[in-house]
Amino acid sequence: MKLPQVPRAVRRDTPSVYPCEACGADLRFNPGETRMVCDHCGHMQDIPAITHRGESGLRELPLAPVLVQGLPETESIGQRHLSCPNCSAQIELGPDQQATECPFCATPIVAEAGGARQFAPQGVLPFTVTETEARAALTKWLKGRWFAPNGLAEFARKGRRMTGVYAPFWTFDARSRTRYSGQRGDYYYETRLVTVDENGQTVRREEQERRIRWTPVTGQVARDFDDVLVYAARSLPDDHVGRLHPWNLSRVAAYDGSFLAGFSAESYTVEIPEAHHQAQAKMLQVIQSDIRRDIGGDTQRLGVMDPQFHDETFKHILLPIWSAAYRFQGRSYRFIVNGQTGVVSGDRPWSAWKIALAALLAALVAGVLFYIAR
Numbered sequence: 001m002k003l004p005q006v007p008r009a010v011r012r013d014t015p016s017v018y019p020c021e022a023c024g025a026d027l028r029f030n031p032g033e034t035r036m037v038c039d040h041c042g043h044m045q046d047i048p049a050i051t052h053r054g055e056s057g058l059r060e061l062p063l064a065p066v067l068v069q070g071l072p073e074t075e076s077i078g079q080r081h082l083s084c085p086n087c088s089a090q091i092e093l094g095p096d097q098q099a100t101e102c103p104f105c106a107t108p109i110v111a112e113a114g115g116a117r118q119f120a121p122q123g124v125l126p127f128t129v130t131e132t133e134a135r136a137a138l139t140k141w142l143k144g145r146w147f148a149p150n151g152l153a154e155f156a157r158k159g160r161r162m163t164g165v166y167a168p169f170w171t172f173d174a175r176s177r178t179r180y181s182g183q184r185g186d187y188y189y190e191t192r193l194v195t196v197d198e199n200g201q202t203v204r205r206e207e208q209e210r211r212i213r214w215t216p217v218t219g220q221v222a223r224d225f226d227d228v229l230v231y232a233a234r235s236l237p238d239d240h241v242g243r244l245h246p247w248n249l250s251r252v253a254a255y256d257g258s259f260l261a262g263f264s265a266e267s268y269t270v271e272i273p274e275a276h277h278q279a280q281a282k283m284l285q286v287i288q289s290d291i292r293r294d295i296g297g298d299t300q301r302l303g304v305m306d307p308q309f310h311d312e313t314f315k316h317i318l319l320p321i322w323s324a325a326y327r328f329q330g331r332s333y334r335f336i337v338n339g340q341t342g343v344v345s346g347d348r349p350w351s352a353w354k355i356a357l358a359a360l361l362a363a364l365v366a367g368v369l370f371y372i373a374r
Contacts, residue, residue: 031127031339058123058254060173060313066272071119118267123252123317124166124259127339131162134322134337138162141344164339166260166318168232168268171249172279174225178287178307184297185212212299221290225283230275232268232316236336243345244321244338251340252317265318272314280309
């Protein structure tokens with residue numbers, strides 16, 4: 001059965017602009033706090049009471065009906081978005097915005113005409129790392145890359161602004177039970193005589209040779225999975241996003257548009273069936289490890305696995321990322337910082353002259369050592 005396709009765009013269920021009660025200027029969310037701040041007059045306004053995951057405001061939705069029927073229209077919202085022609089990121093569009101720069105690759109982008117509908121997020125993990133802290137973490141990270149171009153250090157020293165982006169993720173829960181067959185391998189050693197040459201003489205000596213005794217085994221393992229994360233967009237490489245882990249998802253709050261004030265939000269472009277497939281692949285890796293532990297021994301051979309998943313649920317959440325882009329020799333390089341922990345990930349451009357200089361220095365040192373050793 002062909003699944004209905006959900007339009008790919010950005011959520012606009014709540015406004016991204018909140019007026020200050022004191023002066024009427026725009027408010028923004030203050031990372032690390034539960035309130036918004038006015039940059040014009042300094043006034044602060046509380047965000048409505050935060051409901052963390054596990055409480056009534058954050059729902060896990062049954063997965064099976066969605067895989068068959070698609071995402072329900074009652075859970076969708078309308079929005080406008082900016083679509084990057086270079087990295088395919090789709091960024092939330094403010095009410096008066098028509099153009100901006102992509103936070104992931106620094107490509108100029110303009111608004112698409114019309115609007116679309118997309119599944120509404122259930123939760124958001126608020127920023128706790130400030131832009132200043134993110135920039136400091138990025139600067140430290142760049143200093144540790146000696147072979148990077150000097151322009152990168154200058155990029156950090158100039159204090160270029162970073163963009164706070166809420167990135168889309170799907171999370172999956174499941175209970176699993178897996179029957180398996182395989183082989184348990186136990187090491188044992190046999191002594192054998194070998195002939196070797198020692199100081200010009202042929203001698204025979206004993207040597208221990210390791211062998212494996214294989215025993216057929218069958219069994220069953222069970223595992224419950226909670227919040228298996230899948231990045232729901234394609235604008236950032238999976239390895240970049242993976243290096244931002246771990247996230248403390250116990251701090252995910254029920255979705256409130258107030259958290260997005262002053263930030264961008266990327267919409268998902270990975271649909272539920274594809275994300276579910278990725279999540280199950282991650283679960284299977286864990287199950288394989290469980291089976292190996294259950295088999296025991298020194299080594300294992302996995303045979304047939306029959307994983308059964310049930311009570312599967314999912315939700316759509318937004319996670320905080322600070323993003324910066326640097327252009328070098330016509331190519332964009334991206335740097336991202338976990339907006340909760342400050343962990344940095346990104347591309348690493350190489351400076352040809354620095355590499356050549358290092359190679360020259362290494363050759364000179366080798367030459368000097370060779371001359372001394374003569």
